[in-house]
Amino acid sequence: MTIARRLAHAGFTLTRDYPVPRERVWDAFADESQKRSWWGGGDTVEPGEWAFDFRVGGHDVDEAAFHDGPVSRYEATYTDIVEHVRIVTTYDMWLNGVHMSTSVASLEFESTDEGTRFTHIEHGVFFDQFWADGPGREEGTRGLLEALGAHLE
Template sequence: MTTERRLAHAGFTLTRDYPVPPARIWNAFAMEKEKLAWFGAGDAFEPGEWAFDFRVGGHDIDEGRFHDGPVTRYVATYTDIVEHVRIVTTYDMWLDEVHMSTSVASLEFEAIDNGTRFTHTEHGVFFDQFWADGPNREEGTRGNLEALSNHLL
């Protein structure tokens, strides 16, 4: 492990239109059973600690190991929730117990003619050896949105 101290910032916005009403997508985030059905890395992931507390000030934890690989840990705090409109979180990520990043993410739900426009906007700060990890975070979020799509449709 490097002892070099670096800091990098990365941000992205992903927008997807889903042919389901806002309440359906909202429930995929707001109801524990729904979120468990799609959030994470699927079969490539051995689940570990999980906590779900969907309320302003509440915390989510999702920890697990990629088969024969590293342990990831996601710890989020809900900072703003407006039902069927938006969810804002701050969250930290660890890889094998090394703090890799802190992010703020907003999730927006907008009714459109054929369903819902979902927008995920995120800004992350990446620490030390993870300073160049911004593109991987965006790619991981794209994977989560694909898992959400598969769950909804």
């Protein structure tokens, strides 16, 4: 079977207001035990390889098998970190060993009177059979931000 070679580009911006101090939201990303508790698929996946290296140039890995489904692999490199202000990463995703996308994501943390405004901006390139996956990536990121909100409660 021949795979059609294509590229698609997708981008999105998601903003959430969390009723907790900016440092608390920041720590959910910067502290490994906190990130591990909310990041990923929860009970919907069987965890696999995990690596956490929160520093500029550091790499994160999160691999998991969905129950009765595919294996997803996330590999990120931190390209910019300004404490309590922003995190910028480049990351790649694989599904069952097939490279599906490369993305740049910026995470911004802003104090508000009510707590923290968190903004996730992402630009991705999707490859070949995954060319139409941009909306799915946005939906998955929405799920991560809901999990983050539950973690912060």
